[in-house]
Amino acid sequence: MQVALLCGLTAATVIVLFFLKLRHPRVAVASLLLWERVLQDRHHRSLLERLRRLLSLLLALTIALLIALALGRPEAGAITGAPREAVIVLDTSITMAARTADNQSRWDHARDAATRLIESAGGNDRFLLADTSGRVATAMTADREQLGAALERMTPLASRPVFPQVDVSGREVIVVSDGIATLDLPRTARVLSVFEPADNVAIADFTVVARAGEREGYDGRFVIANHSLESKYIRLTIEDSSEVGFIENVTVNGRDTIMRTVALSGNPVGVIRARVTTDEDVLAVDDEAIDYLPPLRDTTVALVTAGNEFLETLLGLDGRVDLRVISPDVYNGNEAVDLYVFDEFAPSIQPRHPALLFRPPGRPWLAASDLTPPLRASAIEVTNWDEAHPILEHVSMLDVRITDARHLEFASTSPTTRILASGGQTPLVVVNSAVPKWVAVNFALDDSDFPVHPSFPIFMQNVLTWFMGDRLPLRRSVGTVDVPLSDATVATINGVDLTTWSRLGSTSFEAPVPGLYVASAGAART
Template sequence: MTILNPSAFYLLLLLGIILFFYLLKGRPRKVIVSSTLFWRRIRQALPAQRPRWRLPPELLLFLQIALLTLLIMALAQFLLSRKEKKEFIVIVMDTTASMQATDLIPNRLAVAKKRAQEFIKELPENTQLALVQAGKRPQLIANFSDERSYLLKRLKALTPADVRGNETAALELANSILPTQTQGRVIFFTDGAFELDLDSLPQTVELVPLDKKNSRNLAITSFELRPRTEDSEKYELLVKVTNFSLQKERFSLRLWLGQNLIFKSESALSSQEEKKYIHNLEVKQKTILKAEIYPYPQDDLAIDNTAYALPGFSERLNVLLVSRGNLFLKATLESYPQVNLYQKQTILPEELSGYDLIIFDNIVPPPLKRGNIVCLGVLPPNLSLEEQDPQPNPILTEWQIDHPLLRFVNLENMNVRQSLGIETLPEADILLRSSAGPLIQVWQSGGLRLLFIGFDLYNSDFPLQIGFPIFIFNLLQWFHPQVFDPTYSQIQTGEEFVIFPKAQKEEITIVNPHNEIITIEDRKDPLIFSETTIAGVYTLDGKSLFTANLLSAHESNLLSRVTFSAASREVNRQVKNEYSESKLSLSPMLILLSCLLLFIEWYLYHFPGAIGKKKSKFSKRTA
């Protein structure tokens, strides 16, 4: 037995108060009268002439002592410990894309769930079961419980997702939730279509393999789109098709741009052979590009036979250059057809929201709260930084070559004649350091994204470097990837997608490829959208937003690649009983018993002669 709150026993001192009042009640004096007819009702109300030093044997006193004692014991929280024979089992169900294969009828997941249901029904009733879904990100569906109906209901509701799995993470999650005092088991229902040495895993893991037939599958394993450097409307497309069957397969590849068929090819591939297709296309505006393969006959997995992309741009950026005149910036920005360039020497705070990007070239901006801002050689007034004296000829010491803003930009030969002497912005990402302090840093706070360059372009030879136009393109792409990055709108299923909505809304509505509406109310800027487990085209406000494709040779290869010792690692239906200690709280029972005693005390106090009358009636009848 365990007591969680022993300090509650200090309340036993209250018993002394009850005893003290009973001692003050006093001892009644015997008086001989001719009749008790008029004294019977007021007998108990007569004041005592002197206190009594011995407690009276009254039933109400014992009831009150017992009632207070039970309440104190309930507050002390008595726990009864007992050992039970239980087994803890975690059911791990593979729900990745390969489980949609139809080489088993109706598909692999349905067969795996049926086997899991049969296994669960054969277990003893006291077995504690938990359910883990093995997908792109493993998820605990149901924690340990002996309620079979609830777990079977959650198991039945599982559906396959168009994602690549992370089997190791799923098994690690399953092992982590096993109770430490017991060994437990992890039962993994899967098709084994992944590379994993099961013998390297803990002995708690047991595999339930599916009896698969000769699987056939052709898949699009690569779908890459990149713009031609000489024209932003021309693209180069790379499509790679792989045969994962054990025999030669014939197929037809078709490319669709919107509703127009732009390419068709008939081909055949030997087992484990791949073929690449390169196609040039011209896109005037944002359009859905779709690649489809048609195997002859139909293969066992259809989700990897289609891939989507969104070439072209559907919007133009309004870029404001606040400057007294900068030919380098003007010429570079005007070279992009996606940019509508505006120039001013001053700007009011209420005008800031009317532009997608604002560049302040050596002109102090108004206080900034939101927007995409570039400050060249000047610091916003609302940032709490102390500006020091200008620093002559700073020496460049370090820069982040892997940051998107400095990709393919060589700063080794750049010279700066004078820089601003400022501190590092709070929680800023420093891209370029020098002997005089940070020269280029990125700062984000709420809806404000700020790129600060701590020197005037005319005080450096940066505009004369070959990397300057590349830096401006990286800048535009970093602030607005939806316009300048052709790969922005194409992700792999299960990955997060970053949305930069132009208009501020209380909620946004996204429609997935299954025409399911997803409404997001608590929106941040930018928005991280993670419900991308379905392959296809996602739309926002009726316009195509991005595409999600499987494009995974890991999942498209339906052959089992798990190596394990079948004799020692296949699932064993024999129960491994483990002693687990369970604790039963006595507080609810003590409180219920206290309520019963309280009712008895109330009854005896208001009807003190009820028990005596019943006894006298019973004695007369027996007589």
């Protein structure tokens, strides 16, 4: 209708102007002889003149209508009567929250761009609006109020951006993005960029670990990224609930990333908070990171060994361990301890407390590992290990060399037994989560360089924590977080409940900012 009205008005204007005749002035001449010959000539060419004027009118109409249509920018669907259908996808990754030079954000510009696309379209044109966080997606609709409400519900999130699962076949696809996130776009998609260069620094990773070889003390391990074009002078601050602080200034080159390990003073406990600050940082959400250290509690450990310097030294230096060294020939299983560490020894009957075993012989209670004669494996490298399990979290076994290992066959029918690390076909680290728990390391410390690796004290700390039932905190980035608890409730450290949704065997929630969150399902917590 709008196109027809535009074309009609344009044609009427051109025709009126074309046939508009000016009044010619009257002039007196001395003779009409010459003018009579001109009039006779004109009479002979009148038919050709009419054809010329008609063609001139048609050409004028064509040019005017083309100019009008170009200015009106109608789609082919509007001309044919079919409504236009377009899919508009807005990038809601966290970088869209970066401030721009006009003190707005990339997201503000993206939302304005989508609004202009919709408002400049025909009244019957239909749009499908969706975001890359999977939170908002409309049906294909011409309802401008519904589209506006969908835009209002969208916001940048720290979740992984994914192109939405929508039908784009035969439809125009427009993606409004800053181009930072990697999206799997359809081949026909047109990208409307709202990118503007900006200064940003971020903590890409932060972990607090026990300092190797010392009774007390922790190190903070950082990865600091400078996404700016120029180098940045960055102030790094670390605080914990006991107000043990650390401040350091570092310079990071433009488009560069550095890794640092800093010694934390005192004995930090609880929430450990790290921050980076610098001039002209346009994105605040990635300036802070959180780690958590549970309060230490004394644990009585019986080390059953004929003599192992590595284990005696490491356990003796651990401030939360009350160590008792027992010879295998005096072990009776009735010791008043919290857990056992067996060095190249395993009792015939499973102890009543959790046990860590190094190079154990096959035993029935060790997943029926006694049914098959053990084999000897030499010159082994660790080829697979599961860092997702609590005892191997932050434990790298990439360069661990093992000269000799005992190859035991563990029963695969036990649902609580898992092989966490292996060298080829040889199980190297095996765990059983049934109470009382046990962990079998199928090589002696003297037959490997594992004890001198920085990961070994972390491994021992993880095992003790897992045995004592203290769940290590899950370390996740802000955004959508999955916790391995079914139908759990999630709250902030201040007790504010968060919205959750259940998945198969897990619960998900949205962590908008760095912090400590507690997930609970019955007696289980993480």
